[in-house]
Amino acid sequence: MDPVQERVFSHSRPPNTPSDGGGRDDFQIDFSRLMRAARRQAPIVGVCALIGAVLAIAAILGSVPRYTAVETVLLDEERADLLNQVSPLPNAVLSDSSIESEVEIIKSKALAYDVVDRLGLDADEDFLNPPVGATEEVLGLVSYLTEPLAELLSPPEPQRNERSTQADDATQENDASDVIDLDVTPRDRAASILRQNLSVSRVRRSFVIEIGYSGFDPVRSARIARAYGQTYERFQLEVAGQVAGNAADWLQERLVTLEKQSLEAGSAVQRFRAENGLVEVRGNLLTEQQQSELASELVASGADTAGARARLDSLQSLLDRADAGEPIVAVPDTGGASDSLVEELRREYLDASMRYRRLVDRFGEDHPQAVELGQSIDELQSIIRNELEQVTESARIAYEVARSREESLRSNLQAATDTSDANVAVRGRLRQLEAIADTYASIYRDYLERYEVTSQQQGFPIASVKVISPAEVPDGASSPQKKSMLMSGLLLGGLIGVMIAAALELRPKPLRSASEIRRQLDLDCAGLIPVQSHGSSEAAERTTQRTVDRLARSCETMGGNEAGTIVSLVPLVSFDSNDSQLPARLAERLARGMERVLLVDRSEAELTKVPGAGRNGYTMTGMDGLLDDYATTDQPNGRPYDVEAIVDHLRANFDYVLIEAEPLSGAVEYGPLSSVYDLAILRIPWGAIRPALASEAISDHPQCKARLATSVLEGAKLRTARKYMTPGSYEERETYA
Template identity: 25%
Template sequence: MMLQNNLQHADRMRLPVNGPAQPAQADGGGITDVINFGIGLLRRQYLVILVTAVLATAASLLYLRLASPTYTAQVQILLANPRPQFVQQQSLLAEPAFDLSQIETQLQLLRSKANAVAVIDKLKLAEDPDFIASGLSLQALSQRIWSWVSTGSKKDVPLETNGEPSDTLVDAFLSRLSAKRVGYSHVIEISFNSSNAARAAEIVNAVASTYVADQLNAKFDANRKATSWLQERLRDLGDQALAAQRAVDVYKAQNNIVSLDGKPIDEQQITEINNRLAAARTQTSEATAKLSRYEALLAVDPKKPSSMDNLDAIGADALNSQIITGLRQQYLELTRREAELAARVGRDHLAVVNVRNRAREFRVSIFDEVRRLAEVSRSEFELAKQRQEEIEKQLSKAVSQSRSVNSAELTIKDLESRAKGLRSLYETFLQRYMGSAQQETFPTSDTRVVFPASPPTSKSKPKTRLILAFGILGGLALGIGLALLRDLMDRVFRTSSQVESVLELPCLSLVPLLPARKSPKPPIRLQKTDDDVQRRIALSPTAIHQTVVGMPLSRYTEAIRSIKLAIDHNPAKISSQVIGITSALPNEGKTTIAASLAQLIGHTGKRAIIVDCDLRNPSLTGIFAPKAACGIIEVANGSRPLADAIWRDPTTNLAFLPAVRRGPLLHTSEILCADSISKLFDRLRAEYDYVIVDLPPLTPLVDVRATSSLIDCYILVVEWGRTKIDVVQHALHTAPNIHESLIGAVLSKTDTKAMARYDGHRSYYYHDSHYIRYGLSGS
C-alpha cells in the first residue's frame, strides 16, 4: 500500500488497542456509505448478477417459445332478471334474494359436472383433438397403468362409459372453465380457455345458454309440481272448511249461545270490575304512603330543633296549611333573633334563653297541627281500604258466577277458530293455484345472457411482456440477492477499514501479492576456507524474498517501508527493538514479510538480525540456511556459541539465527520461556539495532504467548481475502497478552486490482498512475 494511505492511519495508531471503535464518518455520511456499498457490490459481483439475469431471461424466452398460446373467451350472465309485475304477483315460488351465498351457489352450478357434461355432449367435445390431448394427462395415464396392473390386461380404459364423458375429460373441461362475480353486482362473468379463439367463444356461449336453459327448466318443473299438489290440497281444504262451519252452527243451536259484540256478557262485567279494582288499589297505595310520611315525622321529638328539617317530607298538605305556614314563619323569625342575640351577648344570656323557649313552643304547636293532619290522613286511608275490599268481593262474586257458566263457550270458540282457519287457508291456496296455473303459460327465467362472447383477437396466455419483464426483473433481483448473499458470507478481511473496525487495530500496510517468478541464478559462492564466517553465508532466497533488494521502487517494497515506519513511530512503548511477526493461521505470509522487513532494515545500513522462533516448523531456516548445523536451541543451552550459529547475507549484511530441528520437540513453549532464551535476547538487543522474530501462528500453537517477555511489540499478519474474521478474533481473544502488545496488523497477499471493488470510496488510492509518477512500479 502506498505511503499516503499509511499516513492516513498514523493518528489511529495512538488509540488504545482495546478502546471503542471510532466512527469513520458522521451520521450524515450514512447515505454515502450505502451508495458506496451498492457501487462496490456491483463492481464485485457484477458477473453473478449479469449471469443470473441472462439465465432468467433465457428461461423466459424458452418458455415463450415452447408454451402453446391460450385464448380466453368471456360472456356475462345477469342474475335476478326483473320479471313483469303481473308475473311477480302470480308467482307460486318465492323470489330468491341474490345475496352473497346465493351468488356463490350459482357459481357452483355453473362449474358443476352436470353442466359440463351437457356442454360436452352438445358440442361433441369428446371428439375434439384439443380435449383428447387433455384427456391423456398424467392422471389418465396413472389410471390406465393401475388398470393394467389390476386386471392384467393391456386394453385402454375407455374414455366414455355408458355414453357419458369420462371423468378425465370432464376434469379437463372444468380446469379451463372459470366463473366469477363482477365486483359487487349481480353479474357473473364466465371464461373459457382454448388453443383456438373461435372454439373458445363457441364453448363459453354454450355454457351460458345451457345454464340459462337449465334454470328455466328447473323453474317450470317446480311450478308444474306445485300446481298439481295445490289442486289436490284445495279439494281437501274445501271439504274440511264446509264441515267445520256446519259443526259451529249446529253447536250454537244446541247450547243457545248468545254474545255481545263477539264477547260473552260475563267477560265484560269482569273487565269493568277489574278496572275499578285497579283504581281503588292505586288510591289505597297513595293513602298508605301519605300516612307513613306523617308517622315518620311524628316519631321525631318536637322539642329538638332538628325535627323541623323533615317537615317538608309530608308533602303538599303541610305546604298548603295556613296554620303550619304561619307558625313556621314565626318560628324562623325567632330562630333568626336567637342567632343575632347569641352573637352579641352569648348563648347562655337570659334573653337568648327566652327566645329559644318561645321557638320550642312554636315547634310543639306545629307538630300538634301535623298530628291533626295525620288523623285526617288515617281516616282517608281506612276509607280507601274499605272501598278496595268491597270491589274485591264484587270481583270474586263475578268470577265465581263466570266459572259456573257451561263450558260450551270454550268449545264453540275452538270450533269457530278451526272453521275460520280452514276458510282462510282455502282462500290462500285458491289464489296461489290461480297464479300458478296462469304462470305455466308464461315461463320466465331469473337469468339472462348480457352479451354473447366473440372470438378473442389476442392470446391471454402466456403474456409476452409480462413474462419477459418478470424474467429480466426477477433475474436481476435474484442476481442481486445471490450477490448480496455471497458478499455477506464473505467473512474475510478485504480492506483496512475492516481491520480497524473489527480488530480495533491500525492497519499498518497492505502488502500486495507478488506473482511467482523464477529465482535468478545463484551468485558465485566464495571458495571454502577455514574461516567459519565465510562458510556461514545465507543462501540466495527466492525471487519473492529478494523483492525489497532487487525491486526497491515497487509497491511491495513501499508496503514493507510502511511497516518499518510504523515500528519506528510506535508510541505504545519506549522501545520497539525486538519485533515479533505472527499470524492467526499458517501460510498467511508472516515469514515472507518478516524476511522482507529484515532485509529492508539491513539494506538501509542498520544492524539487523532475524531470528527463526517457529521451532516446530522452521520455514525461514529452510529458505536462508537449510544446511545449518546449529541454531537458537543450541545457543540457548550453551552447546554452541552465538557466533557459530549466525548466518549472514552478503547483499544486505543481514544476520540470521536459524532454528535447527533434529527431532520432535514436545515442549517448545517451555523452551521459549526459559531464562537462557531471555539472556540470549538480551545479548541480541545489545548487539543489534533491530531484532526481527519470526513466530509461529497463534491458533494451532501456544508458543507465541510464551514470548511476551522477549518481544517489545508484535505485528499481526492477516492474509487478504482468505483468513476468516472470526478466526482472527478468537485467536486474539485467547492471547490477551499478545493483543495488548500489538502495534497493528498487516494485510498480506493483497490483490491491489480488486481493492477498488471492495474499498470504493478510496479506490483512487490504488491507481497505478500515482506510483508511476514517483518512479514506482506496480509490482
Template identity: 30%
Template sequence: MDGLIAIVRRQWRVVGLCVAVFLALGIGYLLTAVPRYTARTSVLIDRGNRQVVEQLSTIGGVMDDEASVLSQVELLRSETIGLSAVDRLKLQDDPEFMGGRRNPLLAAASEIRSMLDVRRWLRGDGPVRPDESEAQRRQALVRLLDNMKVSRVGRSYVLEIAFTATSPGLAAAVAGAIADAYLTDKLDAKYDATRRAGNWLQERIEELRQRSLESDLAVQRFRAENGLVVANDKLVSDQQLTEMNSALTVARADTARTRARSERIEAIIASGERDAIVTDALDSSVISSLREKYLESSKREAEISRRLGPDHVQAARLRQDMAEYDRLMFDEIRRIARSYQSELEVARSRERQITQGVRSATDISVAAGETQVQLRELERAAETYRNLYQTFLQRYQEALQQQSFPVTEARIISRATPPSAASEPRPSLVLALCLALGCGVGGAVGAFREFRDRFFRTGEQVRDVLGLEYLGSVPLVEPQPGGSPPAEPLKGEVWRKNGLSAFATAHPSSSFAETLRSARIAADVHIDRAHKVIGIVSMLPGEGKSTIAMNFARTLAGSARTLLIDADLRNPGATRTLGPHAQEGLLDVLLEGRAPASAMLTDPDTGLRFLPAVVKRRTPHSSELLASAAMGRLLAQVAVEFDYIVLDLPPLGPVVDARAIAPRVDGFIMVVEWGGTSRKAVKDTLNAEPQIAGRCLGVVLNKVDAARMKLYEGYGSSDYYASRYTHYYHEAHPDPMPVSTGAASRMKTAREKPDDSR
C-alpha cells in the first residue's frame, strides 16, 4: 500500500494531464455533436391468444421457450422487416434519413478519409450501376439497421424496438413502421405457410389415397390365396385351437377327478374298511336302507343283551342279521367302484381324442401363423397408408381454413411517440467515459514510467539491491555565477577556487557536508589503518565523482592531513577544476621519477594537498601506470606524510583503471547519480569487480533533486523523515561566527603543525 501511494504521488500529474486531455476531447465532442432522438415501441408476444391460435392454426404455433423469443428478436433485425419499413416510408428518398445532420468533426474526418482512399484513385469513377434505386434502398436498409436496437424486456414476452434519428418525428415514424412491418410479416408468413402446406398436402393426399387402395387390395388377395378365413377379426383355425385347448383342460380335470374317486374306493375295498364312506355310497338308497336296518338290529341286540344276556337266541339272530347287512353294504360299494372304473375309462378316452384334435389344430395354426407374418406386414402397410391418408386429409381441410384467419400471437402494446429530449449525446456518460479513459490512459502511462524507472532513488534501494551501506545523498547544486576559473591565469595563481569544489567547506551545516562526514566515519570504522587510501569511483562518467572527491578531501583536510590525487589519467576532471594551469602532475612523478612534493598544489584555505594529473598526451596504458610499482612507491611515500589519501579514480564502466589499482586501495566510496544510473548496471558491475565491492565503504547518491525526492519516501523509512532533518541543515552560507584572535591563531597553528602532534 505504501508503494502504491508513493506511485500515485509521483504520477498524479501524468494522470491529471491525461484526464484533462480526455475531458477536453469529451467537451469538444459534446459541443460539436449533433443531438439524436430515440423513439421506442413495444411488441407483446401475446400468450392470451394461445387457445385461439392453437384452435385455428397448426403452423407457427405459440412460442413457449426463451429461444423462440430470441428468434423473434433476430426476426425484427432481419433484412425482410427492414426493407418492408424502408418501402413503407420511402426512406431511400428521404434526404434527412439518408444524409442527416452530422458531427462536423466526423464529417471532416470522413471527407479526409475518402480523399486519401487509394483504391478509389485506382478504381476511378467506373460505370454507373444499372439498378441505382436498389442500391439506395440497400443503403437505407443499412442505415436503418445501424440505428435500430431490439431488446427483450427482462424475462417477459415484451420486445422493445428503439430507433435513433436526428429528428423526433422521423425516429417515431421509423419505429412504428418497423413494428407494423413485423406484424404484417407474421400474417404473411402464416398465410404463405398455410398456402404452401395446402398445395403440398393436396399432392400427397392423392398419392396416399392410391397407395391405401392398393395396400387394402393386396391384403384381401393374400387372404383369399392362403385360405385365411377370419371371424370376428380372428382366424377360424385360431378360434378352434383356443376352444379345443379349453376342452382339453376340462377333460384332463375330469380324468383326474374320476381317477381320484376310483383310486379311493379301490383303497377302501382293499383295506376292508367297512366304516369308510364315499360320496356315492351316501347317495345310494340301497346302502341307506341297509344301514338303517343295521342300526335298528344293533339297537335291539344291545337291548336284548342287556336284559337277557348276550347269549340269548334272539341276540345271536340279531347279530347274524347285522353281519348280513354289512356284507350287503360292502357288495354295494364294490358295485360303485366298478362304476367309477367305467367313468375313468370314458374320461381317458375323451382326453385322448381331444389331445389328438389339439395337435391337429396346432399344426394347422402353425402353418397359418407362418403365412400370417406376411399378412400382418401387408395389414400394417395398409393401416399406415389409411392413417396417413386420414391425417393429410384433415390437415388439408385445416390449411384451407387457416388462410382466412388473420390471427397472430403478437400485438403492439405501446406505440412510438416523438421523444421530447435528445438521447445522444449524454453529457454525464460522455464525461464519465472520458474521465475513465483519462484515468486508464494516465494510469497506463504512469505505470510504464514506473516500470521504466530503474534508477537509484532511495537509500533502501541501495541496501536492497547492492547490499552496501548507504552513506547519504548529495543534493543537486547549481554552479554559482563567476565560479568557473578565468581563461587566463592570474599572476602567481596555481590553485583555482570553484564554488562546487568547495561547497561542503563553504556550507559546513548543509546535507552535502553531512553526507561527506558520514563517508569519513565509514572510512574510519572499516579501515583499521593509520594512513588510509580511499578511492572515489562511479559507474559512468558525469555522475559527479570528481566533485564528491574534491569536497570529501577538503572536508577531511579540515582536521587531518589529506592528499587528493587525480588518478583519472584519461579525463582528469579534478585537475581541470583545481589546477588547470599546473605544469607537473602524477604522470611526471610516475614516469620521470620526480618528487611528489614538487608536483603538489596546496589549498590556502584548508591546507589540502593536491596532486594533479597533467596529461600532455594520450595515455592508453593508464591502467598499467596505476598498477605499476611506481604507483605503489608513491602511495607508500605519501602515506608517511598524510592521514588520508583520496584517489579520484576513473569510472568503472568505460575503463579498468580502478580495477588495476584496487589492491592498493583500502576502501572505495561509490558515487551514483540519483535518477540517472541503472540499478542493474551498478549491481552487475560490482558483481564483476569483487575486489572493489568487497572494499566498498558505501554508496553516495549524487545530484539528488530534493523536490522529487519527497515522492520516493517510503513511510517509516529514513528518507521519510528527511524533512525533519532540515532543522539541522543550513544550505545557505552561515554568517561567520566571531572568533577571537587567539582562537584564530591556535586554529591556524594547528593546521600548520605536523600531523604527528595531533
C-alpha cells in the first residue's frame, strides 16, 4: 500500500485539551494570550469609547446650563444650651440622628411652601416653565415610550368585593364635608420644582448644613437659597414659640385640675385627723411624740439603774471582805462630803501601819509604842468599817430609787404602746392621705414653675440655627459638568467595549493560525495564504511564496510516485475558488523543476485535451471536460465514466496532478476521483471555521482523513493574523520574515 495511504491522523483528543497531560489544577494565567487578546480587541474598545465620548458631547451640547447657589447654616450648640437653661422642655441633643432630622426638615414640603410664598414663585411663569434641553427631551421621549411597557409589567390591582365597595361608598357619604382638593395648583407645582432642584447635605461630621439650589437663572438660584436659610431660621423660632405656647396652654389646664385635687387631698387629711382625735405637735402626732420621749427616758433610766447596781455590788463585796477579817484600806468615792474624811483616815491608817512594822522589826511586838500603834490601827479600821457600812446603805437606797423609776417608765411606755397599737389602721390611713396630699402639692408646684418659665419662653428671640455663609450669585454653571461627563462617556463606552471584546474572546474561536490547527486538530499546517488584491504588499507576496514552497515540498516528499502523483486540494467549506491563487501558484511552483503538472479546476467548464505547454509552465483543464472524455455506460460500479482509464492517463502524462475537490462539509464524496488521490491538502478559510466543525468534517470522510498531508489557511488578513500569534514565536518570524 502507498505509504501516504498508511498515514493515519488521530482526532480522538477533544479540542482545547492540553497535550502535555496537565489537568485543571494546573491552571495558570497566560499573560501573553491576554496581551494578544487586548491587541486584537483594542479597535472595538476604542470605537466604543469614541462612541461614548460622542454621546457625552451630544448630551453636553443638548443640556441647558444650570447654576447652583449654596447657603451654609450652623446648628449652634451654644444657643441650644442657652435654650436648655431657660426652657422646661430641653432641645434635643445634636446627635447624628437629630442632624439628619434637620436635613429632612429642610427638604420638607412645608418649608418649600413657605419659600414659595416668601418669593411669590407660584406667580413666576419663568420659574414654573423652565427651559428644556435636547437631552431632557430625549429622556422624556424614552420615558413616554417605555411607560406602556411598565404599566403592562406592573401587577394588576386587587379586585374588591361588593361588601368593601359598599363600605367605602358609605364612608365617602359620611365624610362628604371633609373632601380634600387633589387638583394641582401653581403653588404645588412651584413647591415640587423647589424640592426637585434642592440639595441638602451635612458637611462631614460637623454641625454645618449646606443648602444648595440648582436653577437656570443664577440670580434666582441665589435668592431661593437665601430664602431657604432665612425660612429655616424663622421656622425654628416659630416652632419653638408654638411648642412653648402649646405647652403653656396645656400646663394651665392641668394647673386648674391639680389645684383642685391638691386642695381636696389636704382637706381630707385635716378632716380625718379631726374625726379621729389625732393631734399633731411639731409635725408629729402627740401619741407618737409621747412614745418617743418615754422610750428615750426608759433607756436613760435603765443605764442609771445598771450603774447603781454595779456600785452597790462593789461596796457589798468590800463589806463582805471586812467581815472576813481583811483590813479595809480604802472606801470608794460616794461623791459626798464624807469622802475627804475617809481619805484622811486612810492616810492615818497607812502611816500608823508603816511605823508599827518598823517598831516591830526593831524592838518587837511588846514594845510600848508598838502596842499603842496597834490599838490606834484597830480604832482606824473600826472607823473605816463604819463609813463603809454607811456608803453601802446609801448605794442600796440609790439603786432602789433608780429601779423604781425604770419600772414606772416601762409601765407608762407599755400603756402608751397598747393605746397606739389599737389605732394602727387609723394611723395607716392618715399616712396614705398625707402621701396623696404631698404628691398633689409637689406636682402642682412643679407644674406651676414650668408654666411660668414656658410663658416667658414664648417670646424668647433665640433660635438654635444661624446662617454663617449667605448664598452668592454663582459665577459659572454647575452643570453640565463637561469634563466629568466626557470622562464618564469615555469610561462607560470603554467598559462596554471591554464587555463586547470579552464576549467575543470567550466565544468559540475559529481557526486563525497554524499553531491553533496543530493544537486543535493535531494536523500539520503549511502556513497562510493572505488575501490577494490589487496592489498587495510585498510582505503578503513573501508569505504566500513561503507557504506555496512548503506545500510543494510536502508534495515532493510525500508523493514521489514514478507513474505520477495525484494531489487533492480539498476545501473544508465552499468558498469562491476564483479569488484564491493557491492552485495556480502551487502548480506554477511544481512546474519549475521541469515536472509536468496538470491543474484540474472544478469551476472551469472548458475542455482542453492533452494540451501542450500550458500557461505559466503547467496545463489546466476542467473536471467536467476531463470526465466527458472518458464517459461510458458499461462500468460495473454504475459510474458514467471510466475512473481507471482517467487515472492511467493522468499518471502516464503528468508528474503531478492537482485536483480541486468538493468541500468536505458539502458532500458525501469530496470528488469523483476521491478514491485514487495519493495525498490531500486541506484548505481552511482563515477565521471562518471553528475547530469542532473541522474535526467533525475530517472524521466524516475517512478516505480524505487517511490521505491528509498538510493544511493551509487561505484568505488571511496579514496584519490581523499577526494579532493571533505569540509575539516572537517561530510561527510569527516564519510568516513575517
